[in-house]
Amino acid sequence: xxxxxxxxxxxxxxxxxxxxxxxNHDRPLGGYLVVLLVYTSLVATATLxxxxxxxxxxxxxxxxxxxLMAMGTHKLARTISKDAVTSPLRAPFTRYADTGxxxxxxxxxxxxxxxxxxxxxxxxxxxxxxxxxxxGFTVGHVFAPRVxxxxxxxxxxxxxxxxxxxxxxxxxxxxxx
Numbered sequence: 001x002x003x004x005x006x007x008x009x010x011x012x013x014x015x016x017x018x019x020x021x022x023x024n025h026d027r028p029l030g031g032y033l034v035v036l037l038v039y040t041s042l043v044a045t046a047t048l049x050x051x052x053x054x055x056x057x058x059x060x061x062x063x064x065x066x067x068l069m070a071m072g073t074h075k076l077a078r079t080i081s082k083d084a085v086t087s088p089l090r091a092p093f094t095r096y097a098d099t100g101x102x103x104x105x106x107x108x109x110x111x112x113x114x115x116x117x118x119x120x121x122x123x124x125x126x127x128x129x130x131x132x133x134x135x136g137f138t139v140g141h142v143f144a145p146r147v148x149x150x151x152x153x154x155x156x157x158x159x160x161x162x163x164x165x166x167x168x169x170x171x172x173x174x175x176x177x
Contacts, residue, residue, distance in 0.1 A: 026111065031118030039132065046139045055142050065149065069137045071159040072152035077129035078104075093120030102166070 018029040049055075058065075080086055082104040087096070093116055094107035109120035122128045140148030 026113055026117070028113040028115070028117040031113065031115040034115050035118050035122060039135075043135060043139075046142070050142050058141050058145060061141070065141070065152075068149060068152040068156050069134060071156035072137060072154075073130055073133045074126075075155040075159045075162070077126040077133045080133075081124050081126040081129050090120070090123045092116070094124050102169075 018027075021027065021029065080089065082100060084103060084105050087105055087107070090107060094109055096105060097108045098106045100106045107120075107124045109117055109124060111117065122132075137148055137152060140151070
């Protein structure tokens with residue numbers, strides 16, 4: 001019985017700290033904690049599987065690998081978080097607000113606090129998704145480096161194509177006066 005009282009006291013202390021942190025703002029700390037625990041569990045599982053299967057870390061990540069991962073991470077995170085076509089993935093957690101950049105939408109996080117709110121923030125923020133995507137590429141370099149490089153290269157090419165499209169559109173605007 002004393003053990004249950006200790007857990008209740010710990011939970012109450014956690015709620016009090018969360019309330020003190022939030023103040024008058026809607027910050028779903030419980031949802032963030034769940035997201036953080038899922039991320040940590042995925043990384044720990046990948047690490048354990050790598051150790052159990054004898055996988056080694058790459059001996060040398062070349063500058064080109066890092067550049068491909070950076071551009072691939074940018075493109076995949078942006079596609080998941082902003083692309084109109086991927087909006088069905090975000091719809092349970094966000095609400096359409098307006099159009100954004102070319103082929104992008106702006107969305108608002110649905111307000112019920114908790115996990116739904118936290119996932120809405122994660123899925124609609126390319127900066128927030130970057131950590132998850134780059135972790136996927138990092139794990140990919142351990143388990144399937146050739147496929148990971150191919151996927152990263154394709155996404156990097158899309159990133160380059162996006163910038164060329166934007167540069168072309170800008171040049172067209174300048175030429176038309």
